[in-house]
Amino acid sequence: MTPNAYSSLWFRLFMPLQTDESTEKDVAFLTRQLPLPRYGRLLDLCCGYGRHAMRLAARGYQVTGLDRDPEAIAEAERRTRAANQQATYLVGDMREVGALPGTFDGIINMWQSLAYFDEATNAEVLRQVRSKLTPGGRFIVDIYNRDFFERNQGQKRQEIDGMIVESDGYMQGNRWHSVITYRDTNDAIVGGDHMDWQMFNPNEFVALAAECGFTSRLACT
Numbered sequence: 001m002t003p004n005a006y007s008s009l010w011f012r013l014f015m016p017l018q019t020d021e022s023t024e025k026d027v028a029f030l031t032r033q034l035p036l037p038r039y040g041r042l043l044d045l046c047c048g049y050g051r052h053a054m055r056l057a058a059r060g061y062q063v064t065g066l067d068r069d070p071e072a073i074a075e076a077e078r079r080t081r082a083a084n085q086q087a088t089y090l091v092g093d094m095r096e097v098g099a100l101p102g103t104f105d106g107i108i109n110m111w112q113s114l115a116y117f118d119e120a121t122n123a124e125v126l127r128q129v130r131s132k133l134t135p136g137g138r139f140i141v142d143i144y145n146r147d148f149f150e151r152n153q154g155q156k157r158q159e160i161d162g163m164i165v166e167s168d169g170y171m172q173g174n175r176w177h178s179v180i181t182y183r184d185t186n187d188a189i190v191g192g193d194h195m196d197w198q199m200f201n202p203n204e205f206v207a208l209a210a211e212c213g214f215t216s217r218l219a220c221t
Contacts, residue, residue, distance in 0.1 A: 001194045004116045006069065009182050009191045013160045015049055018111065026142070027055045030108060033140055033218070036060055039105040043132065045094055046113035050076030050087065057085040064104070065089045066097065095121060098128035105134050110142040115198040122198050126212035139214065145221050146199035149176050163190075174199055 030052065034042065040062055044053040047065030049072055057063045057080070065087055067073050073089045080087050092100070095117070107129055115122045129139055153170045164183040169176065176199045182191040200208065202219040209216060 001192050003194045003196055005193065006195075007191055007193050008071065009163070010180070010193050011049075011069075011072065013163060013165060013182075016161070018051060023051045023055065026110060027052060027059070030056065030140060031059060034061075034106040034108075034138060039138060041103075041105045041134075043097075043100070043104040043107045045097060045107055045109045045129070047076060047089065048072050048111075048113075050080050050089065052108065052110055053087045053089075054080040054083050054085045057087045058083065063087040064100075066092050066094070066100070068093050094125055095128075097125065098131050100132060103132050103134045104137060106138045106140065107133060108140045108142075112142065112144045112197065114141055114143055115200070116196075117198075119198060123208065123212055126209060126214070130213040138217070139209075141205075143205065144176065144197070144199060145201060146171075146174070146176070146204070147201045149199060171199070172196075 036059075040060070042056060042061050042063045044050070044056075044063060044065040047053050047067050050065050053063045053065040053076065065073070065076055067076070067089075068091065070091050073091050076089050080089075090100075114125070117125070133139065149169070150171055154168075156167045156169070158165050162185065164185075164187065166181040166183065168179045171177075175196050177194065177196040180193040180195075181189055184190050202221060206216045206219055
């Protein structure tokens, strides 16, 4: 099981859990922190199905979405067309975000889609993000709070869309591991995922961001 591969089963089962209501709340926050016209050109880094990108496009932003998963990008394009919106979607690795042409007024990274790599690589990703921002540009990142996850380790079993999903979440050093097993209605294993991230509390992430060239304006939990 390759860590952080995000199988097609993960996308099918977990993406629908992000409801329109929760996404609209995200977008309301994003538009407050990235007001038009100052922050008109945005990069949605690890955009998934484009749920934020297409809603921001509907509000007048020029949005580029980047994700390493070709199937996710194809679905983002389909959903954006169905919503009669326009956004540019690219297949690419966030570790090479610095190679994208041009710069952006704002970059967003939502739903714990950062810090998959070793500490040096995670810092390098942040430095590349900083290099793609226009002067005064803003980076908004939505990540898990390590303090909470340290208190909530353990196993869980739930049913999602007719599939039994077993998860084992645990801290190992400063990394959170989520090992997921998928079972069908006969309790047979049909797949699995293993995600792990470097975890931070707000003060730790603010300190790392400062080392990578950012000035923190807001940290909320």
